[in-house]
Amino acid sequence: MIREAILPNRLVHFDSFEVYFWKRISKSFFYFSCVGLFLTFVYIPFDYQLHGESDTFYSILTGRAIAIFFAVMVVLSSIHPFFEHRNVLAITTFGTMGFSAVTLTYLLFGNPVHFVIYSWFFHLVATMMMTPLITHKIFFIMEGYQVSFMAVVMAYTHQSVAEMVVFFCLAIPLVGYVYAVVWLNRKNGKEAYKNALQNHILLSLDGLSNLLNRRTWYETSRRKWSDDKGISFIMLDVDHFKKVNDTYGHECGDRVIQSVSQTLLEQTRDYDIIGRLGGEEFGVLLPQTNLDEAQVIAERIRQKIADTIISYKNQEIHVTASLGLIRNNSTIEDFNTLVALGDKCLYQAKAEGRNRVVIYEET
Numbered sequence: 300m301i302r303e304a305i306l307p308n309r310l311v312h313f314d315s316f317e318v319y320f321w322k323r324i325s326k327s328f329f330y331f332s333c334v335g336l337f338l339t340f341v342y343i344p345f346d347y348q349l350h351g352e353s354d355t356f357y358s359i360l361t362g363r364a365i366a367i368f369f370a371v372m373v374v375l376s377s378i379h380p381f382f383e384h385r386n387v388l389a390i391t392t393f394g395t396m397g398f399s400a401v402t403l404t405y406l407l408f409g410n411p412v413h414f415v416i417y418s419w420f421f422h423l424v425a426t427m428m429m430t431p432l433i434t435h436k437i438f439f440i441m442e443g444y445q446v447s448f449m450a451v452v453m454a455y456t457h458q459s460v461a462e463m464v465v466f467f468c469l470a471i472p473l474v475g476y477v478y479a480v481v482w483l484n485r486k487n488g489k490e491a492y493k494n495a496l497q498n499h500i501l502l503s504l505d506g507l508s509n510l511l512n513r514r515t516w517y518e519t520s521r522r523k524w525s526d527d528k529g530i531s532f533i534m535l536d537v538d539h540f541k542k543v544n545d546t547y548g549h550e551c552g553d554r555v556i557q558s559v560s561q562t563l564l565e566q567t568r569d570y571d572i573i574g575r576l577g578g579e580e581f582g583v584l585l586p587q588t589n590l591d592e593a594q595v596i597a598e599r600i601r602q603k604i605a606d607t608i609i610s611y612k613n614q615e616i617h618v619t620a621s622l623g624l625i626r627n628n629s630t631i632e633d634f635n636t637l638v639a640l641g642d643k644c645l646y647q648a649k650a651e652g653r654n655r656v657v658i659y660e661e662t
Contacts, residue, residue, distance in 0.1 A: 305496050307509050309569055313499050316492050320432055321386055328428055329377045332390075335421060336370040339363060339397075355408050362404025369397030387432045390425075391441050398422050402449055406456045423477050430481045431488025438481050442474050505575040507553055508560035516574025517634075520584045523572060524627070524634045527586050531593035534623040534641035535563075535600070537579035538653040543618065551611045555579075555618055558609050566600045582638070590626040590658065597624050597656045605654060619654035621645055628661060 306313070314322065343363055350356040376382045376389035401418050426433060426441070449470075453463055505512040511519065524530060537543075537559055544552040556579065563573050563581060572584040583600075585593050601622055609616040623644025631637050640659050648657040 305493065305500070307500065307504065308564060310509075310511050310564075310573060311500055311503050313496050316489070317384070317387070317432060319492055319495070320488060324428065324432075325377055325386070328390075328425075329374065331425060331428060332370070332374045332377055335425065336367070336374055338421070339367045339370045339401075350408070359404050359408050362400050362407075365400040366397045366404070369393045369400065373397065387429060387437070390429065391433070391437055394422060394425060395441050395444060398445060399448055402445075403452055406449075406452045406458065420473075423473065426477060427480050427484075430484035431486075433481050433485070435482070435485075438478060442477070446470055446474065508556050508575040510560050510563065510581070511572065511574035513574060513576050516572065516576065516582055516584075520572050520574075520582070521634045523584060523586055524637065528627055529587050529589070531585040531588045531590060531624065531626045532637055532641045533583040533585065533593065533597050533600070534638070534645040535559075535581040535583065535620050536622075536645055536649070537604075538619045538621055538649070540579035540618075543616065547611060547614070547616065551609075551616065554609055554611055555616065558607055559604055559618070559620065562600060562603045562607060566603055567596065582641075588626075590624075593624055593626060594656065594658065597622050601654065601656055621648035621653045622656045623648055623659070624656055625659035630661065 313319075343360065346359045346363070347356055350359065370393075372393040373390050376386055376393060382389045398418060405418075422445075426438070449466065450463075453466065458466075503511060503515040510516075537555060540552065540555065543555055556575070559579075559581070560573075560575065563583060567573060567583060567585075570586055572586075574582050576582045583596075585596060588596070601620055604618065604620045607617075609618070623641045623646070625637060625641045625644060627637055631640070644657040644659050648655050651657065
């Protein structure tokens with residue numbers, strides 16, 4: 300929701316809130332979850348020392364095996380592509396189930412209740428590590444379930460009043476403290492994300508046109524050209540733009556730039572890459588587009604610019620544009636050559652009378 304509210308148009312690509320923060324904590328959480336998996340094995344010798352080779356020990360071992368399974372799933376949830384974009388939900392679900400298995404095992408077979416507190420503390424640390432990705436809803440469902448589950452199991456296993464008092468005296472303030480951390484980190488996280496997104500927009504877009512600026516357009520287009528040799532390219536220049544500035548003033552010139560930019564956004568496809576390369580010059584990269592398709596798009600842009608009426612101080616301004624069009628081919632060895640040839644076609648369009656599209660022809 301934050302991203303959609305701030306992004307000015309489809310040209311800027313930025314990770315969602317969840318993906319942005321998951322990239323920053325996933326590595327640390329993976330190591331932490333590996334520690335948790337290791338600890339599920341470490342406790343087994345203590346269980347054996349406490350109960351010996353008995354039915355109780357093997358029952359506890361069964362519970363441990365279930366907890367180990369869920370611990371493995373937590374580790375996998377932090378790294379496996381299957382859980383991409385649902386890491387938090389998977390981790391909280393598997394982690395909660397693993398903790399439930401440990402709790403049930405401990406309390407059914409008479410292990411000290413502080414063993415449960417130790418395990419729960421580790422679980423709460425994991426929860427704090429995942430802020431600000433833990434939503435209020437997930438937190439209250441997860442922790443409410445755990446406290447209720449532990450209370451029911453303690454009552455079922457006839458734990459002493461003293462142990463139940465100890466548990467609730469620890470649980471209630473601990474949950475409150477962790478919730479405060481989750482709430483604060485999520486609030487700060489939203490602010491940090493918003494600032495990062497706004498900075499990315501400032502660095503990526505031209506302030507007047509809201510199209511990609513020259514640096515970002517070249518970087519993005521060059522990467523696309525490296526992966527997709529079936530592209531076409533349009534170089535566009537507004538005709539007689541200096542005359543518009545000299546006649547009506549620079550404010551009117553800004554209106555013209557904004558109008559042409561809006562036309563480019565409206566007359567191209569979602570995956571086309573559009574940038575203002577300088578002054579009144581624009582570049583449009585058309586991925587996976589043959590020459591016939593590119594010509595249709597170029598003519599559509601040219602016609603729309605010519606037909607658009609720009610109102611400025613009770614005057615109607617008309618402008619036209621010249622376009623150079625080239626389809627990538629095997630003779631073009633680098634991206635700069637593609638741009639240079641498109642620019643050459645643009646100048647030919649101007650030389651032939653402007654308000655037209657000139658297509659590059661291989662010699």
